[in-house]
Amino acid sequence: MGTVTIAAIVSGCGSEPAPQAKPPAKADAAAAKKSKAEKAAAAAKVKANELGQVPVLMYHRIIPNPATTDDRTPAQFRADLDRLARDGYVPVTAAEFVTGRMDIPAGRHPVVITFDDSSPSQLTLDETGQPKPDTAVAILREAAARHPGFRPVATFYVTRDMFGKSVKEEQAQVLLWLKDNGFDVGNHTRDHLNLRGMAKAGVQEQIGSIAKEVGTLAGIKPVTIALPYGNQPSTKEWAARGRLGDASYHHKGVFLAGYTPSASPFSRSFDPLGIPRIKAMDKKGDCAQFCSTAWLDWLKSNPDMRYTSDGDVATVAYPKFKNPFLSTTYKTYALPY
Numbered sequence: 079m080g081t082v083t084i085a086a087i088v089s090g091c092g093s094e095p096a097p098q099a100k101p102p103a104k105a106d107a108a109a110a111k112k113s114k115a116e117k118a119a120a121a122a123k124v125k126a127n128e129l130g131q132v133p134v135l136m137y138h139r140i141i142p143n144p145a146t147t148d149d150r151t152p153a154q155f156r157a158d159l160d161r162l163a164r165d166g167y168v169p170v171t172a173a174e175f176v177t178g179r180m181d182i183p184a185g186r187h188p189v190v191i192t193f194d195d196s197s198p199s200q201l202t203l204d205e206t207g208q209p210k211p212d213t214a215v216a217i218l219r220e221a222a223a224r225h226p227g228f229r230p231v232a233t234f235y236v237t238r239d240m241f242g243k244s245v246k247e248e249q250a251q252v253l254l255w256l257k258d259n260g261f262d263v264g265n266h267t268r269d270h271l272n273l274r275g276m277a278k279a280g281v282q283e284q285i286g287s288i289a290k291e292v293g294t295l296a297g298i299k300p301v302t303i304a305l306p307y308g309n310q311p312s313t314k315e316w317a318a319r320g321r322l323g324d325a326s327y328h329h330k331g332v333f334l335a336g337y338t339p340s341a342s343p344f345s346r347s348f349d350p351l352g353i354p355r356i357k358a359m360d361k362k363g364d365c366a367q368f369c370s371t372a373w374l375d376w377l378k379s380n381p382d383m384r385y386t387s388d389g390d391v392a393t394v395a396y397p398k399f400k401n402p403f404l405s406t407t408y409k410t411y412a413l414p415y
């Protein structure tokens with residue numbers, strides 16, 4: 079049926095202009111033709127391990143004078159991104175991560191960069207609609223320009239603070255800018271209250287109302303949520319699915335606040351209702367072991383534990399002996415070697 083339809087469209091379109099979509103790169107077309115054995119050999123060559131761990135980094139404000147250890151300066155954020163690029167990481171969004179659509183080159187490692195609380199230091203637009211210098215988005219785009227292949231993408235977890243904008247039209251401008259430029263918008267609840275111990279109706283009100291807001295303002299339906307303070311409601315599922323009036327929310331991933339890299343979404347160890355994140359911070363004090371610098375050092379010195387891509391989104395490649403860890407959901411995509 080599908081083939082017939084396509085044939086009919088193709089034969090009826092002789093005079094149509096060429097499709098707008100880019101033709102697949104030569105490498106992609108060649109990869110499609112390769113036999114499974116050749117694909118496995120190629121995966122082995124780059125030591126692909128798509129059951130390995132992925133760092134999900136948690137940022138808050140990017141400001142010149144940090145008030146707490148949650149904040150980073152523009153210079154620190156720049157250095158963080160340069161380090162990620164040097165270590166072979168390529169950013170993917172939280173939505174791409176939880177749905178297993180991490181389209182990065184062979185031999186590279188995914189990193190998820192997340193920002194909580196929708197502060198103006200993350201994105202403020204000037205009068206021409208460009209991100210202001212030293213905002214997180216501007217710094218991320220500069221890093222992508224410096225490091226070829228480094229994708230300027232991140233996930234922004236929004237509350238009613240809406241990047242410091244109180245006028246609806248201005249809130250819409252910022253959200254639409256993110257959406258139009260390949261950034262991902264997630265739910266961080268309306269009022270940033272602690273959901274632990276809250277009744278179901280309250281949880282649904284907190285999550286559902288901000289979901290409705292970003293939907294109305296920019297047509298965005300968040301794929302993931304980050305919980306305020308990393309605290310889960312008494313029934314974990316309430317954060318993932320719920321209703322508010324005639325609207326509903328359905329998240330494919332629920333992110334927490336600490337303190338380890340995440341399991342691969344293809345691994346049996348992956349729990350979509352409680353995905354750990356790592357605070358972005360140097361190896362100091364409380365962060366000597368469990369923040370980003372420490373974990374990136376650890377992943378670098380334990381490369382067999384880290385997620386390494388085979389460059390093909392249609393397969394899940396990994397060393398054969400890790401087979402028991404493959405999630406049953408992804409069995410048909412398995413490429414053990």
Ligand SMILES: [Zn+2]
Pocket residue numbers: 194195266270306307
């Ligand atoms: Zn927060």
